[in-house]
Amino acid sequence: MTPQQILTRHDAAIGRRRPHEAQWRDAYAHVLPAPHEAASLYDATAADAAEQLAASLLAELTPPWSRWFGLAPARALADTEEGQAAAAALETTAETLQAHLDRSNFAVEMHQAFLDLVITGTGIMLVEEAPPGETTALRFSAIPVRSAILEEGVNGRLDTVFREARMTTAEMLRRFPFAEIPAAMQREAAAEADAPDPIRHRLIEAVWPDGAGHRYAAVFDAEGLKAPILVAQGRFADAPFIAFRWLKAPGETYGRGPVIKALPDIRTANRVVELVLKNASIAVTGIWQAEDDGVLNPATVQLIPGAIIPKAPGSAGLTPLAAPGNFDVSQLVLNDLRARIRTALLADRLSIARDQRMTATEVLERSAETARLLGATYGRLQTELLTPLIARSLAILARRGEVPPVLLDQGRVALRYESPLARVQGRADAANTLLFLDAVAKMGEAAAAQVDAPAAARWLARTLGAPAEILTPVPSPLVQPE
Helix, strand or coil, X not given: CCHHHHHHHHHHHHHHHHHHHHHHHHHHHHHCCCXXXXXXXXXXXXXXXXXXXXXXXXXXXXXXXXXXXXXXXXXXXXCCHHHHHHXXXXXHHHHHHHHHHHHCCHHHHHHHXXXXXXXXXXXXXXXXXXXXXXXXXXXXXXXXXXXEEEECCCXXXXXXXXXXXXXXXXXXXXXXXXXXXXXHHHHHHHHCCCCCCCCXXXXXXXXXXXXXXXXXXXXXXXXXXXXXXXXXXXXXXXXXXXXXXXXXXXXXXXXXXXXXXXXXXXXXXXXXXXXXXHHHHHHHHCEEEECXXXXXXXXXXXXXXXXXXXXXXXXXXXXXXXXXCXXXXXXXXXXXXXXXXXHHCCHHHHCCCCCCCCCHHHHHHHHXXXXXXCHHHHHHHHHHHHHHHHHHHHHHHHHHCCCCCCCCCCCCEEEEECCHHHHHHXXXXXXXXXXXXXXXXXXXXXXXXXXXXXXXXXHHHHHHCCCHHHXXXXXXXXXXXX
16 A cells, blocks of 8 residues: 555544544443543442453453463374374464463453453454563563554454554654655654644554465655655565454444443443432432621531530521432342343453352353353454464564474364363363263263273364373374385
């Protein structure tokens, strides 16, 4: 794209994002308010539930200090001697990647990205290569969705990202020292050092798919220029920006999160608590009336214990007004609203059960119910977040020479997910298989002879995520001479 085409697409993408901005501001003001907005927040139910949901997503999808992914050879090679050797190499690669994730800021930034996902329905993670000399080769940054402009590609993913920044010419030259700009702008940059309020121009950064990789360009659009200037450009083998969504409606670009769904209840609960507090202040201090008899000055009256309030003889003095009615029904309304908010944000589904009398079957059923509730969301996060994140991280490590190149899209390497949420379905399948094997064993030797025990053991190992090196390799078939 030319610089002018980048600006045109950026402006068009901003127009498509603008209808969402007011809703995002409202959601943040009620769930994660800025310091100047916190005074208008009276109910913290949504804030607490949103934080719990973000923490649960981190623990269920990408648990810190725990392997939530695995690399294995494709099923066609898995049971051969070549596959066993490849499995050992891939296991070493996965351990190397996990070590880099543990030493990096992945867990911190991933939690922030999940918090943005819960509130706005869309999260963005930037995966960069750390400078040489640091303890890890990976660096992660959670990008606020309100600071990025996204476009959806033909494959249904958010693969085009624009970012806008306002900076002076001197700041732009410090960031892009090799940018070619006119002499007039260079003089402007030299004069900005003494200016109290220098002029800031917009800088547009864009990343978009181009063939097998992604292109990067930075365009400086300053006032007085005949055309925008391309100050930097480059190419990525894998997309550095990974945008993912909770769910989306057909025809929309940005996602919708559980906070957006529960926003009417969140607003109402906040208003009800505000009214309850106002009613409580009236109940404590009361509403009073007094005769203006020249003795009593209402402006100097203090309603404190032990106070003596003067009044003229024969006057009514300070008289309390009866409240027009009680507000007890507000508690019923508030309890219902808080319950709906916690249900919408899955706080009552993802929390640990308090009943110690639950059986193992009940625990499994609860886990299965959680998997059903998050099934669609987990499938989308697996496609839009987890797979691109692993591919991008492996590409950075391969460029550093720490792992061999791993091509996940060539059909020879399978990416397995071993997070707690991913294991729920595997445990259910394994339980059904074990139930079948137990039934067959009770049918006698003739029925048991129909079961291939080594094949069943290998299937259970794959389903339950057991490491491949604990299995004996299957010998390759002998090649008959021609």
